[in-house]
Amino acid sequence: MSITADKSIDCKGLSCPEPILHTKMAINSLSSGQILEVVATDPGSVNDMSAWSKRTGNPIVGSAEDGGVYQFFIKKA
C-alpha cells in the first residue's frame, strides 16, 4: 500500500481491547493530518477499528489483510 505513515504501532498478538487502547494513545501523540499505521492480528479489530474511527472521527484511509495480519491507516482528524 502506498500510504506513508508518520507513526506505526505493532499490536500483533494483543487481544481486545488493547489494540484500540494503543491506537487511541498513539493518535493522541500525532498532529492533525498525520497518518497512523496499526498492525494487528485480532480478527475483531476489523469491526473494532471501524467503530473506533466512527466514534472518534479519525477516518481510516486505508486497510489491508494478509494472512491474518490486519493493517490500518488512520488519519488524525
Added chain:
Amino acid sequence: MVEQKPKRIALIASKGSLDMAYPPLILATTAVALDMEAGIFFTFYGLDIVNKNKYRNLKVAPLANPAAPMPVPNIIGVLPGMTMMATAMMNSWMGKANVKSIPWFVEQCQKLGVRLIACQMTMDVMGMKKEDLVDGVEVGGAAAFLDFASDANISLFI
C-alpha cells in the same frame, strides 16, 4: 464543528469472580478510547476488583458452569482445591490469549480517568476500609452513582 457533550457509560460491578471482573474494566477503558466518559460503581462482591489485598488473586469457581471450556461435573466441583484449579486454568487461558491482568486494567482505568467509585454501604457490610482500596478509588453511595449515571447514554449492571 460544534463541540458536543461527550457520551457517557455508567457501569455497576457487582461480582468479584475473575470472569466477571473483566467486562466492566474492558468496557470502561475502551469507552474512554472512544472519547466517552466512563465510571464504574463497585458494590458487594464487585468491591474485590478494587481491593488491593484481593484484586491480584480473584478466583473463578467451577460449580454450575456448564459453559466452561472444560466443564467440571458439579459433584466434582465441590471438592477442595477445585476453585483453585479452575482459577489456574482460566489464568492460563487468559495468558495464552495475551489478555492483561485485572490490576493492569484497574491501572489503565486510572490513567485514562475512569471514575472508580466504591460503595460505602457494602464496604461497611464487608468490613472493608478505605485503606484496603486501590489508591485513588473514590468512596460514595447510590446517590453518587445515580448522579453520574443520570447523564449516561449507556448504563449496565454487571
